[in-house]
Amino acid sequence: MGIIRLNNIRCYSYHGCLTEEAEIGSDYRVDLWVKADFSKAFETDQLGDTIDYVKLNNLVKTEMAKRSNLLEEVAHRIMQQVFLQFPEVKETGVSVSKINPPLGGDVESVTVEISNSR
Numbered sequence: 001m002g003i004i005r006l007n008n009i010r011c012y013s014y015h016g017c018l019t020e021e022a023e024i025g026s027d028y029r030v031d032l033w034v035k036a037d038f039s040k041a042f043e044t045d046q047l048g049d050t051i052d053y054v055k056l057n058n059l060v061k062t063e064m065a066k067r068s069n070l071l072e073e074v075a076h077r078i079m080q081q082v083f084l085q086f087p088e089v090k091e092t093g094v095s096v097s098k099i100n101p102p103l104g105g106d107v108e109s110v111t112v113e114i115s116n117s118r
Contacts, residue, residue, distance in 0.1 A: 001090070002038040004053055007031050011064040015074055018102060022067065027099040029109070030060050034082060035091040035117075051086055059085060064096075071096045071112040079116055091117040 009030040014022050034051055041050035063078045075096045082092045093115030101110045 001035060003033050003035050004051055004056070005031070005033045006053055006056055006060070009057060009060050011061060013064045013074075014067045015069070015071060015098070016102075017069045021102065026101075028064060029097040029099060030064065030078070031095045031097075032056060032060060032078065032082070033093050034086065034089045036086075036088045037090070051088065055085070056082070060094075071098060071110070072114070075112050075114045079114060083116075083118060089118075091115065 009032070011028045011030060012025055013028050014025040015028070016022065016026075034056065036051055038050055059081050060078055063074060063081060066074075066077070068074045068077075075094045078094045078096070079092055082089055082094075093113065095111050095113035097109040097111040099109050101107055103110075
């Protein structure tokens with residue numbers, strides 16, 4: 001077993017419950033990890049025998065482009081798509097961070113983190 005991590009995927013999206021968030025948008029950071037058996041890739045050295053992290057990155061960008069009120073829902077969609085598109089993934093985790101959230105205070109980010117296995 002092994003883990004692939006995509007750290008600090010940066011996106012500009014329009015998530016949030018406030019009208020301004022849907023209109024103006026803001027910066028987000030996504031971290032994603034997947035756990036799978038890489039033993040075949042160890043032997044073949046072929047991309048087709050592992051999980052293509054370019055495809056993982058594109059999956060995240062696609063889901064981040066779909067507006068949601070809650071970061072929880074965005075993270076869950078990303079996780080569902082990982083399991084759907086990559087049957088070899090045994091476990092995955094995702095965190096979605098809103099940078100400079102409109103909280104009326106000096107807060108760098110708010111993060112929702114979820115994980116699951118099959």
